[in-house]
Amino acid sequence: MFSISYLGNVMYKIGQLAKLEAISVEALRFYDQQGVLSPGHRAENGYRLYSEEDRKTLKFIQSAKNLGFTLAEIHELLDIKVDSRSHTCEEVKTIAEHKLQDIQERIRQLQRFETTLKKVVKTCCGGPESAEHCSILEAIEERVA
Amino acid sequence: MFSISYLGNVMYKIGQLAKLEAISVEALRFYDQQGVLSPGHRAENGYRLYSEEDRKTLKFIQSAKNLGFTLAEIHELLDIKVDSRSHTCEEVKTIAEHKLQDIQERIRQLQRFETTLKKVVKTCCGGPESAEHCSILEAIEERVA
DNA sequence: CTTGACCCTATATCTAACTATAGGGTTTAT
DNA sequence: ATAAACCCTATAGTTAGATATAGGGTCAAG
Numbered sequence A, B: 001m002f003s004i005s006y007l008g009n010v011m012y013k014i015g016q017l018a019k020l021e022a023i024s025v026e027a028l029r030f031y032d033q034q035g036v037l038s039p040g041h042r043a044e045n046g047y048r049l050y051s052e053e054d055r056k057t058l059k060f061i062q063s064a065k066n067l068g069f070t071l072a073e074i075h076e077l078l079d080i081k082v083d084s085r086s087h088t089c090e091e092v093k094t095i096a097e098h099k100l101q102d103i104q105e106r107i108r109q110l111q112r113f114e115t116t117l118k119k120v121v122k123t124c125c126g127g128p129e130s131a132e133h134c135s136i137l138e139a140i141e142e143r144v145a
Numbered sequence C: 001c002t003t004g005a006c007c008c009t010a011t012a013t014c015t016a017a018c019t020a021t022a023g024g025g026t027t028t029a030t
Numbered sequence D: 001a002t003a004a005a006c007c008c009t010a011t012a013g014t015t016a017g018a019t020a021t022a023g024g025g026t027c028a029a030g
Helices: A014-020 A025-034 A052-065 A071-082 A089-123 A135-141 B014-020 B025-034 B052-065 B071-082 B089-123 B135-141
Strands: A004-006 A009-013 A048-050 B004-006 B009-013 B048-050
Touching: A009 A014, A009 A052, A014 A025, A014 A048, A014 A052, A025 A048, A025 A052, A025 A071, A048 A052, A052 A071, A052 B135, A071 A089, A071 B135, A089 A135, A089 B089, A089 B135, A135 B052, A135 B071, A135 B089, B009 B014, B009 B052, B014 B025, B014 B048, B014 B052, B025 B048, B025 B052, B025 B071, B048 B052, B052 B071, B071 B089, B089 B135
Parallel strands: none
Antiparallel strands: A004 A009, A009 A048, B004 B009, B009 B048
């Protein structure tokens, strides 16, 4: 297998980058289409050619996904990143704080579910008897939440 | 406005039930289509007629949704409920326990996001200075998660 | 007797982040 | 030279739980 180079820089074909960064080829094409990761160049045959810089951007995307950011939010972050001189720390921090609040709200909602579910599970015998008087079903009927 | 009755029992038209239980008419039709809440009868003109029992089932559905159950899971619970003699407490408890584990796993994932996001937010000055050396962007680049 | 409120079905649209498929060109290995 | 492996575009499908829309029937009031 040959390595591809453009203007003296190593370039990756889509399948190569996909393998390196443990992502599907389809997902990479999807990122291109969504504008979060468009390869800097195309070969003459139309193949996408990703640079080392593109690979770093992909790592950024994957890392941001690990923080719970959506692709739309990652798009925003990347827009700031590529022209960071025109943007401020405040903007970035605001985005991150909103995300944090969003996540915390989702945690609270899930914890409400958890609290009630735990209560309800505890009251149930869980035995082989008929569910006719099952305390879980009864609790739900009585609008437990 | 007249109240509708069938075999001596009060029945609700879809819009009436929707108003009483604070749900949209479309959602009720969707529940019917999904088989979680099919009105016991249809009027001669094709109108859905919901009984008091159907209304209780709707309350059950809404309550179960407040515990985080999906419609598919609620379908399962209702299947057990309508023929509770053929089912056991154990079955019901198992469903609830699985749901609890599911919710707890989702909480853990969100908490991982939260922990890292908090760290990252704290390191950022959030000031009006350019984002060129923004510690949040740098942290994401360095695969913070 | 017609207007507005209500009901019906069937189909499309929404969000998010892909995955899959169809149909076709390119490259690499044998 | 040909078959496998790889690339392309464009479009459709997936999940969940609805919401929206088109086109049409029903019903009660004035």
